[in-house]
Amino acid sequence: MDEIRGLLKDCIAECSTFTELRYHDRETGSVTVEKGKLENSSIQKRGGISVRTLYGGTWGFSSTAELSKKSITSSIYSAIQAAKVAATIRKVKIPKLPPVEFKNGLFQLPAVSSLKKISLEEKIQLVMETEHSTRKNHPDISTVSCSYSEIFENKCIITTDGADVMTSIVRPEFRINAVAKDHGEMQSGSESIGVTGDWDCLFKSKKPAELGDRACQTAIDLLKSSLPEGGEFVVILSPSLVGLLVHEAIGHTVEADFVLAGSVAAGKIGQRVGSDLVTICDSGKSEYIDGAGGSIEVDDEGIAAKRTVIIQNGILTSYLHNRETAAHFGVSPTGSARAWSFSDFPLIRMRNTYLEPGQNTLEEMIQSTQNGFFLEGPKGGQADSTGEFMFGIQKAYRIKNGKLGGLVKGVTVSGIAFDVLNNVDMVSKEFQWDLGSGYCGKGQPAKVDAGGPFIRTKIRLGGVIN
Amino acid sequence: MKSKLEGIRDTIFDTIQSILSSTVAKKVGQVEICFNHTYKEKISLEKNDINTSSVSEESIFGIRIIHNGRQGFVMTNSIGKVTDSIEDALKIAKAQTEEDNFLELPEKVAVEKIDLNLYDETQDQVSLEFLGQAVSEFLSIRQSEYPKVNIDSADFSLYRSCYGVLNSKGIQESDLDAGLSASYLGMGVDGEKIGSFDSSGVFSRNPDNFRKELKLDFTEFLERCVFSLRAKTLKPFTGSLLVPPESIFDFLGDFLGSLSGSLIRRGRSKFSEKIGQKIASDTLTIVDQPLGRGLGESRRFDREGLPVQNKNVVENGILKEFFYNHYERKKAKAQFSGGNATGGASGIPSCGPFQIHVKPGSVLLKDMIASEKQIIQIGRFSGNTNTSSGDFSGVIKGGKLKQKNEDYPVKEISISGNLYELLNQIGSVSQETKLLYNSYSLPYLMFDGIQFMGSE
DSSP states (O other): OHHHHHHHHHHHTTOOSEEEEEEEEEEEEEEEEETTEEEEEEEEEEEEEEEEEEETTEEEEEEESOOSHHHHHHHHHHHHHHHHHHHTTOSSOOOOOOOOOOOOEEEEOTHHHHHHTSOHHHHHHHHHHHHHHHHHHOTTEEEEEEEEEEEEEEEEEEETTSOEEEEEEEEEEEEEEEEEEETTEEEEEEEEEEOSSOHHHHTSSOOHHHHHHHHHHHHHHHHTOOOOBOEEEEEEEOHHHHHHHIIIIIIGGGBHHHHHHTOTTTTOTTSBOSOTTOOEEEESSOOSSTTOTTOOSBOTTSOBOOOEEEEETTEEOOOBOOHHHHHHHTSOOOSOEEOSSTTSOOEEOOSEEEEOOOSBOHHHHHHTOSEEEEEEEEEEEEEOTTSEEEEEEEEEEEEETTEEEEEEEOOEEEEEHHHHHHTOOEEBSOOEEOOTTOEEESSSEEEOEEEEOOEEEEEEEOOBOO | OOOHHHHHHHHHHHHHHHHHTSHHHHHHOEEEEEEEEEEEEEEEEETTEEEEEEEEEEEEEEEEEEETTEEEEEEESOGGGHHHHHHHHHHHHHTOOOOOTTOOOOOOOOOOOOOOOOOOGGGGGOOHHHHHHHHHHHHHHHHHHOTTEEEEEEEEEEEEEEEEEEETTSOEEEEEEEEEEEEEEEEEEETTEEOOOEEEEEEESSHHHHHHHHHHHHHHHHHHHHHGGGOBOOOOEEEEEEEOGGGHHHHHHHHHHTTBHHHHHTTOOTTTTOTTSBOSOTTOOEEEOTTOTTOTTOOSBOTTSOBOOOEEEEETTEEOOOBOOHHHHHHHTOOOSSOOEEOOTTSOOEEOOSSEEEOOOSBOHHHHTSSSSOEEEOSEEEEEEOTTTOEEEEEEESEEEEOSSOOEEEOSEEEEEEHHHHGGGEEEEEEEEEEETTTEEEEEEEEEEEEEBOOO
16 A cells, blocks of 8 residues: 555646545455355455546546556546536536645554454355354244355545545445245345444344344244334334434435535524434444444545534534535535545545434333334435435334334335424434445445434324225 | 457457466366446536536456356456456355355357447547537526526436456357436425425437437426426325336336346245246236347347347236346256346346336327326335335325326325235326337336325
């Protein structure tokens, strides 16, 4: 990496306009076993240099997989030529970026070297043994699939105005999925974990066998369940669903590029958007518990990935910014610029998004709910420009007169983001990161995490007409 | 004289042939190298203006080896590392304890040298300046005629690529491909009122057609964004769901995915052992057409280098075919009816269709919506589906309540049910079809008996 850093510094010395060079390589290993068979064992290695220039008030971008001065210089030229074409059309020019404080240095996660010491044979063994034991312990399950993957990522970012950063991280993930069948009906249950760290971190709170048991039980329970009635209900959301809520419903709406395009959060800084109990943050650090899956020390512009308070006791306080949007709004960048690969342009992305814990317990929340649902098990979600969000849930348990009742099939929940936050009336003390195996999509993927406590609010459940 | 793209393809091809004949490859056993080289120019928009203009070029190599019944795979984006990657893939294979005697690379099967009109040298003349002109027209239409629509993001790109597969059993196939595409995402904004996201896009291999289709499609998109500003909520009710061509894959995509030979073998599909059985309304006929000339997803050979064929997947509601790669076909003891190994150089071959067409029906669209039924036309489905069970649940976006005099936009409506049961609830299929992205020919479908969970 030092050699690459030297090469980038050498190339950038000749640049007269703002230029950012990012060396970025990724090695992804994955192993998948199903029904005792190794379905896939593979490695993907992809790396190169990206060039981003600010020329004529607009961005030019190019990339090369070849690590040579000739190729990088050629890419710099291509990026400038591309910017020249765009500059003739672009209406609102980007002014010169104001100076910022960079977090320069070398940041290497210790987990990188400890995970590299674990052999491929051990990783295959982990997956094979978990799949085998899960199937053996649950003979009523028809299929179990188990997979392990890990992403090693190295970056070096050098800019003409002083960024000089090298980072090295690893993110392992573990997933298990079970399918139960009965008289032609099929249901599946899934569990997954993902961290920024090593295996001690990955399996700290849940061991592989436990994940397998939970996935199987979900599949079996869902076979016997029916769809709930639809409508608006009081719900208690598990930490994973709280994470999905804050990510989909809030996080995307406060990404400053979307704010400028007209999101519902535009013009609302300083206004109430949630109850007093709601404080939502996005951070590059793993707050409260180690290992959150979206952790970064520094973003892809060389800015410290700070903890950003988005909503403080219900009041909208900040957006998520890169250097360009921070300059537009007259604030500091929040360290939110991230690119998936060397050939991707950095966009404003979330990192670890969460709701701060409160004072209640989960038991108190259930006991004080007369008619509602306890929801857990996240599936995918989406946010809309209107502030309407939706996400899927695996399981919904009826709550009647303060008692947890039968399981109904998980459906989609939806609502208007700020309405749901304004209806939060209980927040538990417990905290979990629970979306570390997730990927956010915004034209390119990003590893993120999200979580929080249990919360009680009102939400719309898709379901059947009663 | 060769074009630049042909020159690149030939260089890559020769290098891979040489590697396959080397001792490293020969000691390994069965070796397959899949490659893709793409040159791309792109202009990206945000907030109704240009954001970035970019140029990129990259080659990807997927190396698959099968050694004593064990498989290993490595992807690299450096041709200089392909030989090392063969050694790495061998190590991956050797790390496994179990053998699978069905694992093997396919033998060569003749691929017809037909011209699918995927690339010609005139496409080399298309440049970033051309894209810039298209972007200018695009922004000008929005600003002058639809100022209440905000373009959140848009991409305009041209690509030129070569791709191919070579293996140690004699398969050596490659093709060139080029095209232009545009995609856009935006919403109507009128003061405090914000409409739902809408998105669309076009693809063409011809610059003049690209501009014409872009103008037409973009104008329809802008109209929809403005229309959705007046969206209202509804009470819950039971009625019919009209699915336009743009949303058909929201409802058929998971069904088609469950016909993968891999899911069938692993016991994850509800449709195993249903070949020859009625699984949908007899108004539904679905065809995979990879050999359509000039179409966006057309190709002569599959991911493993085997020839593809046009085929009926569902015919009048009867299931006719699953999608197999070589391994899954061998495991299932199925006859070869054209290769359906999908994916690219980044991973091992999976199974699926290439270019789906749904046959038109016998009913005119105007007659489909003339009935007394309450009909919601969906814009897009925002939700989740469980591919194993078929259970789905989600929110209708860009919905329209179809009324005799005037359609009315609606919002905050969710639907739930089972996709596979829905296949038998197709009330009618329109005569009219639309060719989306120059690839998928799709009609309108009407599903009856749908419960709409309105928020009023």
